Structures are given as C-alpha cells and as structure tokens.
Amino acid sequence: MSLTYLPSTLAIQGGISQHIPFWLKQRSLQHVLLVTDPTMVQLGYAATLQQQLLDAGIACDIFDQTIPEPTASSIQLGIQAAQAKPYDALVALGGGSPIDSAKAIAVLSQQTGAIRDFAFPHIINTPGLPVIAVPTTAGTGSEVTRFTIITDDSTDEKLLCVGSAFVPTAAFVDYELTLSLPPRITADTGIDAITHAIEAYVSLKANPYSDSQALAALRLLGPHIRTAYHQGSDHSARSAMMLGSTLAGIAFSSASVALVHGMSRPIGAFFHVPHGLSNAMLLPAITRFSVDHAKEKYADCAVALGFAQSTDSTETAIQQLLQQLETLNQELRVPTLSEFGVEAQHFQTLIPTMAQQALASGSPANNPRIPNQAEIEQLYHTIWA
DSSP states (O other): OOOOOOOEEESSSTTTGGGGGHHHHHEEEEEEEEOOHHHHTTTHHHHHHHHHHHHOOOOEEEEEOSSSBBBBHHHHHHHHHHHHTTOOOEEESSSSHHHHHHHHHHHTTTTTSGGGGGGGSSSSSSOOOOEEEEOOOOOOOGGSSSSSEEETTTTEEEEESGGGGOOOOOEOOOOGTTOOOOOOHHHHHHHHHHHHHHHHHHTOOOOOOHHHHHHHHHHHHHHHHHHHHOOOTOOHHHHHHHHHHHHHHHHHHHHHHOOOHHHHHHHHHOOOHHHHHHHHHHHHHHHHHGGGSSHHHHHHHHHTTSSOTTTHHHHHHHHHHHHHHHHHHHHHOOOOOOHHOOOHHHHHHHHHHHHHHHHHGGGGGGGSSOOOHHHHHHHHHHHHH
8 A cells, every 4th residue: 555645735836935934823833943054044045034934923943053964963953952942843944954854853852762763664653843844955855755864873874764754744845945056966956856756656666646746757857957957047947846856755755765765875874975966876877777677667767857759669768768867967977986085995895784774774675676685785886887
C-alpha cells in the first residue's frame, strides 16, 4: 500500500511568501521561531520575513545556526532554542538544510530521545510543532516530504528519518526567493530535483500518482535547468524549476528514492559534499547501472526531460538519456570527487563502510536493479575514475 502525505496548505506562486503572516493569524499562531541559516540573514531575507510577522502582531525570534548537511549537534542547538519559549510554530526559511533542521527540531523538541532513536526503520508519526516551510532553492523538495536527513556526529552516518511527523504543516513555494541563487547552487539543486523525479519514477515503490508527479516534474526541469543556470534572473525558468522541484518532492515522498540517494548520503557525511552535488556526481553512473532493468521507464524519463523524442525507439531514448546526463553535468560544471578535493586513498578506504551505510538506508532496495555490497563498492570506484 502506498500512502502520500502532503502539507495541509501548499501555496505555489511568485510572491506568495508575503502571505505567511495572514495564514498564521488565521490559525491563531502568534509566537513563532524562524529557523534559518547565516546566508538568509546576510541576504536580508530573514529580517524581511521577521518584520512582516512583527507588523502583523506575530512575535518572531530567529534561530540562524542551522548548517549545510545538518548534524545531531546543530539540531540540539535548535531544540534548545525551540524549548526556550512557548513557541506555537516554526517557520523554516532556506534550502533543504534549514527545512530538514526545522523538521527535526519540531519533533525532537516535543519528545525525548536522540536523533538516532527517530531514524529509519522507525516510522515517526507523532506530530511535533507545526512547520511552515519556505524554500529558497529549487531542488530538495523538503517542503513537501515526509523525510529529513540528519548526520550523527559520532559516526559520520547520515540518518534518514521517516514519517508523517516530518511533513510540514504548510509550504509557501515562492520562486522569487530563488532569483539571486548563484549558478553552482542552481545547478546542484536542479540536478537534485531531476534525480528525485527519475528515482521516484523508476522506484519499485512507484505508483500511478507518483508517476504523474514525477513526469510532470521532469517536463519542467529538463527544458529549464540550463536557462536557470546561465540566466539566473529569468523568471520563467526560475518558476518552472521551483514548481518542478516541488512536484519531484511530492513524487519521491510517495514512491521513495533509490540507489543514487542511498550512495549519495555517505559521500555527504564523510566528505561534506553538498547533497545535490553528490547526487549529480552519481546520477549518470547509477542510471547506466540500472537502465536495463526498467528500459521503458527510463525511456519515458528521456522524453519528459526533452532529451529524446516521443517517436524515438526505447533504445534510442535510453542512449540519449545516458549521453545527455553526462553532457548536462559537463555544461553545469559538476566536479568529480577528485576535483572537489576528496583525497583518493581516504575515499578508497571508506568505500566498504559507505556501501554498508548505503544498503542500511533502505533506498537501494527501491532501485530497479537491486545491488549487493560488492556492486555498490564497484560503483563508488567507478565514479571516482
């Protein structure tokens, strides 16, 4: 049985974030903690939103100590902040990391236990504080998913937390907040969204609803990612990428992700590679590994992305998909692990541990071709080379 959990309010429109105070007041939420990061503070986005709330008579404090790839320690700081006053909601402003952080803070601040106690295979459905998610990147889809990912500092393991408790109460998806994103973040988050949609579509847990969302996402993402990367002020491209990212999030929240994500999380945890970037590094190789086990579905992805024509044969569409994923990485300047600065011997030493962690996450079991430990290790070697 496939269940889909979504925010009770999902608002998607340029400028829609300005309506957050009205939404809060309608629900008598009057004391919020704004969970964000230093970048949102430096850009002035946090102060703007805080002032809008204060002008509406809503008390608002800022917690800006979330970090990229959040850890148990960074979450603990947020838990302490959330418990310091009687907040009745959290507003999460930023990319996937502030939103993932806010999800964990909202749940753990209302319960006892460490983050590992809330990690998969446990399914957490007891709600915490309401979270109002305001994404500022077009990639993670975290504003509509039932997942959050937090790194255990003591083991450098990324923990996947799953359950309806982690679904935001509301999501305000405002593409205008992405207009100032630099090309690197635009590329990494954009390929992250493409990965979400492809993996949801080929997942062994895919269903008609997730398929419809995944294909709709790919039709938006494929034709617009290059424009958003090269011409960041293009409103049409930014709007399409933002909507595509959210639809991809809905798709994988329903169907789950697969091998790319399973292998990506350990790379991020051990080498601090941003999540979207590690997905981009892996996507071409994992697609090549998996494609023979879901040919028709991968061909559909090629057509939806605009990489192939609907009149192309399945084999032609697949070859176009494999070629264009490589070409896209080159055009968007996705670095190799070596170019990113990962030391070769250290990487090779950790491959068995990373493969074990990838398998333990459960995501590889959703892949069209389910890998074993040795195959995952070989794939890690492949992406290095």
